[in-house]
Amino acid sequence: MSELLYSVENTTALIKINRPTVFNALNRESKLALIELIKRANADSAVKTIILTAEGKAFCSGQDLNDRTVQSKDQRVDLGHTLETEWNPLVQALRTSEKIVVGAINGVCAGAGVSVAMACDLIVAHAQVKFVSGFSKIGLIPDAGSNHVFVRALGRARAMEFFLFNQPLMAEQMHMAGLINAIDENPVAWASKKTAEINAMAPIAVKLIKKNLNFACDHSFSDVLKEEIGAQRTCGNSDDYQEGLKAFFDKRPAQFKGK
Numbered sequence: 169m170s171e172l173l174y175s176v177e178n179t180t181a182l183i184k185i186n187r188p189t190v191f192n193a194l195n196r197e198s199k200l201a202l203i204e205l206i207k208r209a210n211a212d213s214a215v216k217t218i219i220l221t222a223e224g225k226a227f228c229s230g231q232d233l234n235d236r237t238v239q240s241k242d243q244r245v246d247l248g249h250t251l252e253t254e255w256n257p258l259v260q261a262l263r264t265s266e267k268i269v270v271g272a273i274n275g276v277c278a279g280a281g282v283s284v285a286m287a288c289d290l291i292v293a294h295a296q297v298k299f300v301s302g303f304s305k306i307g308l309i310p311d312a313g314s315n316h317v318f319v320r321a322l323g324r325a326r327a328m329e330f331f332l333f334n335q336p337l338m339a340e341q342m343h344m345a346g347l348i349n350a351i352d353e354n355p356v357a358w359a360s361k362k363t364a365e366i367n368a369m370a371p372i373a374v375k376l377i378k379k380n381l382n383f384a385c386d387h388s389f390s391d392v393l394k395e396e397i398g399a400q401r402t403c404g405n406s407d408d409y410q411e412g413l414k415a416f417f418d419k420r421p422a423q424f425k426g427k
Contacts, residue, residue, distance in 0.1 A: 171198050173223070174205050179216040180363040181209035181267075182356075188224025191276065193232035199254045206261045206269075216371060217363040218265065220288060221272035221356055230279020230302070231255075247308070255280050255312040262287035263313075263382060266375045268366050272355035273339075273348070278302050283312035289378060291348040292358045298336035299347075305334055320385075321347050370408035371426035 173184040183205050185192045194202070209215045222228060231250075262269050262284070271288030278300045285291060285299070303310050310318075310331045318327040322345055330337060342348045352358040366374060376399040384392045403409055407427040415422035 172201050172205060174208070176209075176212070176215055178364065179214060179367045180360065181205075181212070181215045181218045183209070183218060183220050185220075185222040185228055186224075187232075188222075188226070190232055190234070191226035191229035191278075192222045192224060192281070193229045194258075194281075195232040195235040196250075196254055198232075199258050203258055203261045206265055210265055210267055216267060216367040218267055218269045219272055219356065219359045219363060220262070220269055220284075221274055221359070224275065226275040226281075227271075227273045227277045227297070228281030228284050229276065230281045251311055255283070259283050259287040259312050266378070268363070268374060268378060270359040270363055272359040273297050274355055276300070280312045280314075283310075283314045283317070286314065286317045286347065290359075290362060292350040292352050292355045292362075293339040293342065293348050294353065294355055295339050295351050297339045299338075299342055300336040301331045301334050303334075304332055317347070321345050368421070368424070370403075370406070370412065370422070370424040372406050372408055373403050376403060 171185075171187050173182075173186050175182050183202070185194070185198070185202070187193065187198060206218065209218045268290065269288045271285050271291040273285055273291060273293035274297075275294070276298050277285050277293075278298075279302050282299050282301065301310055301314070315327075315331075318330060321327075322330065329335070337345075337347075339348065339351050343351055350358055380392070380395055380399055383395050387395070408422075408424045411424060412422045
């Protein structure tokens, strides 16, 4: 059985984590394979968007604790190395993907699995989905970027409570906090609808919208103003912009080519 499923339909790549017997916890091999699938989708000119979801009752329960890279009976292991070589490259692959990644969160999301979900560009979850940290229960800290995400969305006090006491945040609470975009009984169907809309947009503009928003998360207002100048110059010099203008005046849908 393949631990990751990959298919392309209507210019959208669908990636499914397929380790349901361990609630889609990821070991070293599955993390690295997932990174390669994200790269594969980005390198494929026939793919415009990516949906990330999972099989079974969970989206991702974080680290597979049976993995030899995180536990050993004979000696202590370097979890910092695991972050540097596995989890951080995975969340960075999602964050830096030039193609929009929609996370369709089908079930429980825990540990570093929360970080994987939060690294997607648009996020939809089933109403019954729980997001839980779990790190403090085993003497660890939240990682893979979750500190950055949650303190900005919840504030320091509520983020502290979430990470210390491991009380789950339900999908509705995540939505109210602005951490996810939508709640839907069929997350993949919602994601497919949104990717279809994105696939009809100008690819250069979509790529630069994502790039500029990522930049804005960590830079000053004046730096963002400067970054926007170059991005808008690129869009303004594109064939897609000329097509967009013509379609506007012709009162018809634009046919963007990504040029």
